[in-house]
Amino acid sequence: MKKNEKVVEAFELAPAGIVSQVYPYKSNEEVVGMNMLELAERKTETKLAKKSGKYTIAGPYELKQGGKGVLLFDPIYVDDGPEKKFWGFSILVLNWNNFLQEANVKKLNDASYHYNVWKENKDGEKSIIMSCAHKNLKDTLSVSYTVPNDLWHFEIVPFDGWIPMYYKLGGFVLCVLITYLITVVYWQSKTKRLKEEMYAKKIAESAKKAQEANEAKTKFLFNMSHDIRTPMNAIIGYSNLLEDNLDDKDKALNYISKIKSSNSVLLSLINYILEMATIEGSKMSLKEENEDLNDLIDSIIDVARPHIQKKHLHFTYEPHFQQAKIICDKTRFREVILNILINAIKYTPEGGSVYFKVDEYEKQQEDHVTYCFTIEDTGIGMKKDYLPHIFEVFSRERTSTESKVPGVGLGLPIVKSIVDMMKGTIHVESELNIGTTFKVDLTFPIYNAVTAIENKEEKNILNFKGKHILLVEDNELNAEIGMEILKTFDLDIDLASNGKECLTVLENKPEKYYDVILMDVQMPVMNGYEATKAIRQLNNGNATIPIIAMTANAFEEDRQVAFKAGMNEHIAKPIDVEKLFAVLSKYLNQ
Incomplete structure (x- = not known):
């Protein structure tokens, strides 16, 4: 038996009977969109397949893509509650001429036999499937055999008729053998169909994932558009009101406060989006820093406290740990705990409660300590069926319009990604209108407290007077903002509008005139x-002057490119004044 690679012409998927995918697509694209349940030549067999739920053969037909073929319809049913629901068909298209050649049926002519293969159509009449050139055969030997969801009849007679009995017996054997050959070809085709079906299943899964991703991104863009426009609207509105009320100090300060608050919301949304992109690009890394867990928790609570007080929440913190000296990435750790804590505050109505507890597990590894961070609230909670999706990107049970809480559904996916990077676990329990509990287990190395500086030295009041800064910035508005901020530090500032002008300024000044260069x-x-x-x-x-990147290129890879170019620090725009002050202190206090 030859290989049947050319017998299988194509493989098709037809949800609800309409062909939506075909493999290979080239030369078969015309079939996409055909409704097999409505097409006159196909609907009898397709409706039979759908009704019976059985694999059904149809044809041979003249195919829309050209040539003659047989279609094998496999009805697909999916779970829909207690019953199965019809999904559609997977369809195997066989090249009819190649099928006959593979079965060697036409070689019956070479052996001096006439043949005829037929079946009954829906009207009970004989429908010829294949035959030799000779019509109206008489005294034929007939064998009936079952094909998928149908019955075919195979007739054969020698050119010179049946003479001796053994000749007729031999013809019967030959007829059975031909039937066997056709059956073998069918099963070979079906085996290949199963392989193609597995391929099609992968296509369908990929298509489903792509569709879900598109739906998630569409939902994300909708939410993001709304959630970004909300603080922008406040910024624009209060800016106009501020302009109209400059003489009223109390109103002006109130509007400035609200503008700052809206700025903070807008910046947090942008940072979430940038950070998620960094995580998905697998470019996030963890730092190893000696930290005190007590200080980290205190700093987290300090950030959260104004939000707690604003909503008049009952807040309780219970530390149950002895070991506090750990090695961790403090920024990522704070991000995890603070994100969950702020969520608890945001989704808890006024007068509700938020409970924060830290437990230390018994030592499981030498020189390591494991904590369980529990954050529990009496907030709005979540439905049980939403919990499996809580860490999915862009996922939100309610939009910000419904919950009155801004966000695009990136906070918890980021938390989950960081916890995974830290090789920790996160678990959530929630009940609608009752509250939510998060538990995060994290393990950290213990650092040698003896060699660490135990007592914090009180920072000296820094005096930047007389220090020279060269600000390199091409955007006039950003340059003006930068100059005004730096003036509050009592610095002497010069401005260059691009890199070439920066080199010219350095050339015209004494060596090391500038203590720091802030470089866009x-x-x-x-x-x-x-x-x-x-x-x-x-x-x-001048080659050794500290250079600090001050740029809107805020990704981790941007930081690395800056360091590779020879820069000493990287500060992302919009500028955090406290961070800028800390970085300048590092270099101007040397």
């Missing part, structure tokens, strides 16, 4: 990376 990245003429590389190649003291 994306600029005309010469960008910040090129300017930094050029400065580092100078043969004078």
